[in-house]
Amino acid sequence: MCSAGVILLAATNRPEILDPALLRAGRFDRQVLVDRPDRKGRFEILKVHVRKVQLAPDIDLDAIAGLTTGFTGADIANLVNEAAIVATRRNAASVSLNDFTEAIERIVAGLEKKSRVLNADERRRVAYHEMGHALVAATLPGIDPVQKVSIIPRGVGALGYTIQRPTEDRFLLGKANLENRIAVLMGGRAAEQLVFEGDVSTGAADDLQRATEIALEMVTRYGMDDKVGQRTYAPAPQPFIPVPTANHVQAAEVTTREIDVAVRDLLAKAFERAREILQKRRSDLDAGAELLLKRETLTADDFPPIRSPRTPAEPRLAVVPAAG
Helix, strand or coil, X not given: CCCCCCCCXXXXXXXXXXXXXXXXXXXXXXXXXCCCCCHHHHHHHHHHHHHHCCECCCCCHHHHHHHCCCCCHHHHHHHHHXXXXXXXXXXCCCECHHHHHHHHHHHHHCCECCCCCCCXXXXXXXXXXXXXXXXXXXXXXXXXXXXXXXXXXXXCCECCEEEECXXXXXXXXXXXXXHHHHHHHHHHHHHHHHHCCCCCCHHHHHHHHXXXXXXXXXXXXXXXXXXXXXXXXXXXXXXXXXXXXXXCCCCCHHHHHHHHHHHHXXXXXXXXXXXXXXXXXXXXXXXXXXXXXXXXXXXXXXXXXXXXCCCCCCCCCCCCCCCC
């Protein structure tokens, strides 16, 4: 005896707007979430897409999977194409790990804009700004190690960037780790204030935006401020329709004021931590900035002070550029 039937599948990026009638028992009652792949998933996706390119004999796909935390399947397909283009431009017979590294930088930070010429004062300020990020990241625990620092403009507005490499996929972050991340973002502004005697620039605009978002999430979503309390003041997040928390805080006027003060205090504390670190490491800051001005791009091997003492050197790269 045999039986035949029809299985109906449907896909959407907007499950929150579906009519509940569609999801009743006997209809679309089984839902499968297709999330971003983990490291193993990225490795398997890479194996599929690299079939169409000639790889160098010593290429390590697992190492490349480690570089691409947060990438989707489409991102990985684009990465392989970009790496092949990089290899072609240098007339290589095969695609190497360095080609993948360059491709990741292009995808994350944008194309190099060597035609965007900075004057001497701007280059010096950007060099100290990026070295500030790198040294704070290298000092604080739980922060992804620094792989590269550059003062070559990329993308639309970045005048420099700092790239870190994740050592693992992370699904939970503690309060201390979030505070450290804010301090790293404040490292560029702290370096400018320290070196240029309080004369800060507009280069930290993106850093301040990202730091404020983290601090606001800590206070309004994760209940990480004792004064504001162990509750949430933000609406439930919509993964497919990102909404800035700052414009949707659900609290009374007095509480909103307390939230503002808590966020300000978190940012001020992180800035002071970054400044203290850079004061203690002023010689490294000066030496790193001067070397960066000469060479434009530095890796942890070129300038060991930006390597975290807690993490041994590995052939991996990170994908967290700091706008500068």
